[in-house]
Amino acid sequence: MRIRIVDAFSSRPFTGNPAGVVLLDSDAFPDTAWLQQVATEVNLSETAFAHPLPEGGDADWALRWLTPSTEVNMCGHATLATAHVLHTTGAAATGTVRFRTRSGVLTTTAGDDGTITMDFPTAPLTPVAVPPLVADALGAEIRSAHDTGPDVGDLLVELADESAVRALSPDLRALAGHGGRGVIATARAEDPIGGYDFVSRCFFPAVGIDEDPVTGSAHTALAPFWSARMGRDSLIGLQGSARTGYVRTELRGDRTLLTGSAVTVIDGELLVKD
Numbered sequence: 001m002r003i004r005i006v007d008a009f010s011s012r013p014f015t016g017n018p019a020g021v022v023l024l025d026s027d028a029f030p031d032t033a034w035l036q037q038v039a040t041e042v043n044l045s046e047t048a049f050a051h052p053l054p055e056g057g058d059a060d061w062a063l064r065w066l067t068p069s070t071e072v073n074m075c076g077h078a079t080l081a082t083a084h085v086l087h088t089t090g091a092a093a094t095g096t097v098r099f100r101t102r103s104g105v106l107t108t109t110a111g112d113d114g115t116i117t118m119d120f121p122t123a124p125l126t127p128v129a130v131p132p133l134v135a136d137a138l139g140a141e142i143r144s145a146h147d148t149g150p151d152v153g154d155l156l157v158e159l160a161d162e163s164a165v166r167a168l169s170p171d172l173r174a175l176a177g178h179g180g181r182g183v184i185a186t187a188r189a190e191d192p193i194g195g196y197d198f199v200s201r202c203f204f205p206a207v208g209i210d211e212d213p214v215t216g217s218a219h220t221a222l223a224p225f226w227s228a229r230m231g232r233d234s235l236i237g238l239q240g241s242a243r244t245g246y247v248r249t250e251l252r253g254d255r256t257l258l259t260g261s262a263v264t265v266i267d268g269e270l271l272v273k274d
Helices: 032-042 076-088 132-138 162-166 172-178 219-230
Strands: 002-008 017-023 047-052 061-066 096-101 104-110 116-121 142-147 154-159 182-188 198-204 209-212 234-239 245-252 255-260 262-269
Touching: 002 032, 002 076, 017 032, 017 076, 032 047, 032 061, 047 076, 061 076, 076 096, 076 104, 076 116, 076 255, 076 262, 132 142, 132 154, 132 172, 132 182, 154 219, 162 182, 162 198, 172 182, 182 219, 198 219, 219 234, 219 245, 219 255
Parallel strands: 017 047, 061 096, 154 182, 198 234
Antiparallel strands: 002 017, 002 262, 047 061, 096 104, 104 116, 116 255, 142 154, 182 198, 198 209, 234 245, 245 255
């Protein structure tokens, strides 16, 4: 059984967000405990597991995502990584792949330029009061806070400026007690010609990820948040982690298109099967 490590939302190795990808040759998932053991062994923010589905249905592959400690409802970068593997290995029969997931059927489409566009549900944003625990843990002024709904499960907080986002050094142990998946911190880009419209960082210590390098699912919330403020449906987000990565977003009502590149950096064999 092949196992690959793919850097998503980047065209250069060792940047973007690495994800494990395991394409199963069975018609069903192995026991969840085994999937979790593999994800824990890989020890990346997410490992994706996929198996083919019968022809004629609403999806081509079944897909699940696991962190080192739990299964999640939605993951953008591991979906991008899986689509990349399917296309680069010839396992995908066409440029479009439909995945059956815990968040419904998600479609990915490969572009002629090597990028992959994912069609995800737009996160519903609900303004909420700033939780004192989050404000204290971040140690930064929070201008607004929004709940992102059950699929994403994060608190989105707007900070004063890009410098404040980049300077964050949160109390991760305290932040883990907030509940939900984690916190998305964001601000408008400071340089209008810098090549991106907004910046973000994502912290998920409650699910075993202190800081996620580049988070596709978070951009289903960042896209409507910033599109409403900037008056444009198409934007580019920079996730300002140490590895960095870019996500192109296009808001289409209750759907958000996320576009990025990916590169395979490790291709090996998983010797232990369930």
